[in-house]
Amino acid sequence: xxxxxxxELQQVAEDLTSMAAAVHDAVEDAGRAxxxxxxxxxxxxxxxxxxxxxxxxxxxxxxxxxxxKQSPVATDLRIVVSTMxxxxxxxxxxxxxRHIAETARSTYPDSPLAPQVKDIFLQMQDFAEKxxxxxxDLMTSHDEKAAQRLILSDDTMDKxxxxxxxxxxxxxxxxxxxxxxDSVLLSRYYERIGDHSVSIGRxxxxxxxGFDPSKDPSRFIGVDSDGx
Amino acid sequence: xxxxxxxELQQVAEDLTSMAAAVHDAVEDAGRAxxxxxxxxxxxxxxxxxxxxxxxxxxxxxxxxxxxKQSPVATDLRIVVSTMxxxxxxxxxxxxxRHIAETARSTYPDSPLAPQVKDIFLQMQDFAEKxxxxxxDLMTSHDEKAAQRLILSDDTMDKxxxxxxxxxxxxxxxxxxxxxxDSVLLSRYYERIGDHSVSIGRxxxxxxxGFDPSKDPSRFIGVDSDGx
Numbered sequence: 001x002x003x004x005x006x007x008e009l010q011q012v013a014e015d016l017t018s019m020a021a022a023v024h025d026a027v028e029d030a031g032r033a034x035x036x037x038x039x040x041x042x043x044x045x046x047x048x049x050x051x052x053x054x055x056x057x058x059x060x061x062x063x064x065x066x067x068x069k070q071s072p073v074a075t076d077l078r079i080v081v082s083t084m085x086x087x088x089x090x091x092x093x094x095x096x097x098r099h100i101a102e103t104a105r106s107t108y109p110d111s112p113l114a115p116q117v118k119d120i121f122l123q124m125q126d127f128a129e130k131x132x133x134x135x136x137d138l139m140t141s142h143d144e145k146a147a148q149r150l151i152l153s154d155d156t157m158d159k160x161x162x163x164x165x166x167x168x169x170x171x172x173x174x175x176x177x178x179x180x181x182d183s184v185l186l187s188r189y190y191e192r193i194g195d196h197s198v199s200i201g202r203x204x205x206x207x208x209x210g211f212d213p214s215k216d217p218s219r220f221i222g223v224d225s226d227g228x
Numbered sequence: 229x230x231x232x233x234x235x236e237l238q239q240v241a242e243d244l245t246s247m248a249a250a251v252h253d254a255v256e257d258a259g260r261a262x263x264x265x266x267x268x269x270x271x272x273x274x275x276x277x278x279x280x281x282x283x284x285x286x287x288x289x290x291x292x293x294x295x296x297k298q299s300p301v302a303t304d305l306r307i308v309v310s311t312m313x314x315x316x317x318x319x320x321x322x323x324x325x326r327h328i329a330e331t332a333r334s335t336y337p338d339s340p341l342a343p344q345v346k347d348i349f350l351q352m353q354d355f356a357e358k359x360x361x362x363x364x365d366l367m368t369s370h371d372e373k374a375a376q377r378l379i380l381s382d383d384t385m386d387k388x389x390x391x392x393x394x395x396x397x398x399x400x401x402x403x404x405x406x407x408x409x410d411s412v413l414l415s416r417y418y419e420r421i422g423d424h425s426v427s428i429g430r431x432x433x434x435x436x437x438g439f440d441p442s443k444d445p446s447r448f449i450g451v452d453s454d455g456x
Binding site: 064067068071073074077081085088165168169173177178180181184185188 | 412413
């Protein structure tokens with residue numbers, strides 16, 4: 001029974017690793033679609049989201065079957081429950097990458113971004129790529145220090161998000177209404193990617209060590225407490 | 229053992245009902261803060277979000293303890309897993325109500341909304357109040373027909389959301405940049421509330437009947453597939 005459980009848990013872990021890699025690729029491609037006006041990549045991200053959704057569904061089903069058949073406790077239970085919440089957060093990052101790609105496609109061949117905030121968005125994209133790349137590595141490395149560094153970068157995206165509004169609300173703002181609308185929506189998408197990434201980092205630390213960086217275990221079971 | 233399980237499951241069900249009621253109140257108060265410029269209610273919603281978060285944490289902890297101690301299967305397992313995902317979605321609606329209240333507070337005594345879209349936002353608020361009220365009732369009534377009606381209202385909020393952009397991108401748009409930014413963010417918050425509410429309706433149908441309105445059980449275990 002134990003051998004079967006480990007084998008099934010290993011399969012779920014492999015699927016979670018594939019899902020994290022697919023989400024990182026989606027974020028990277030969505031960025032290239034946005035900043036390079038690459039319409040083919042935009043379409044790839046939009047079409048590829050169904051695969052990410054399917055992975056989440058498969059992971060959740062496998063976890064529920066594990067709970068039903070194996071009745072895991074202690075560490076095993078923590079791994080199964082954490083896996084379900086990490087998969088759901090990864091699925092949400094995939095949706096956000098799709099939203100970024102859809103916005104890039106909607107204004108093609110023009111950029112949806114206001115020129116005055118393009119540099120800030122490049123920094124948001126850079127952070128989103130680095131964090132999802134770290135998450136992808138963490139699925140196999142379970143490197144707690146790397147996860148802790150990710151958690152400590154919590155406010156990086158928030159600061160970039162805020163700076164978009166500081167500029168957009170200033171007298172120097174010269175963007176069109178369309179650029180303003182798209183820049184606001186895109187900034188929100190990136191802010192959510194950053195928040196979900198940090199939440200996944202917290203859940204990974206909890207899953208691997210049982211230690212809760214926020215001293216509140218339930219945060220690692222529910223979705224991120226600032227999520228929407 | 230069975231008696232204890234039912235007793236503990238009943239306690240979780242009561243907490244989920246309290247949480248749904250608190251979330252409905254938050255949505256209602258956030259709307260009054262936004263449309264009536266009621267700064268006291270805005271502050272109440274912002275301060276009250278910690279209580280909603282605490283309820284989610286408590287519900288998740290109780291569910292994990294139930295999984296560990298009772299090893300539920302079949303219907304009981306479906307109820308426990310569904311309860312965790314419903315609680316996390318309710319928590320996210322609570323966050324969105326807080327965001328609406330924070331936006332109302334940030335422009336007080338003025339309204340953050342562009343006058344041209346105020347009517348659409350009143351309809352969004354009306355839909356958000358009705359759906360969260362329905363969800364609150366469903367926690368005890370488990371009325372499948374009411375849940376199905378909620379699920380069928382899926383695109384109501386999306387259409388209102390789209391109409392905000394149709395107006396904002398038209399030549400008739402005369403709002404200030406601040407009003408444009410706040411209207412875009414607020415429309416996104418309402419759209420998310422609608423999406424999460426419908427997702428909770430689907431999970432309730434699955435939890436109560438085991439029937440999956442979308443023919444895809446995993447959707448009722450993970451977070452909503454269009455969530456972010």
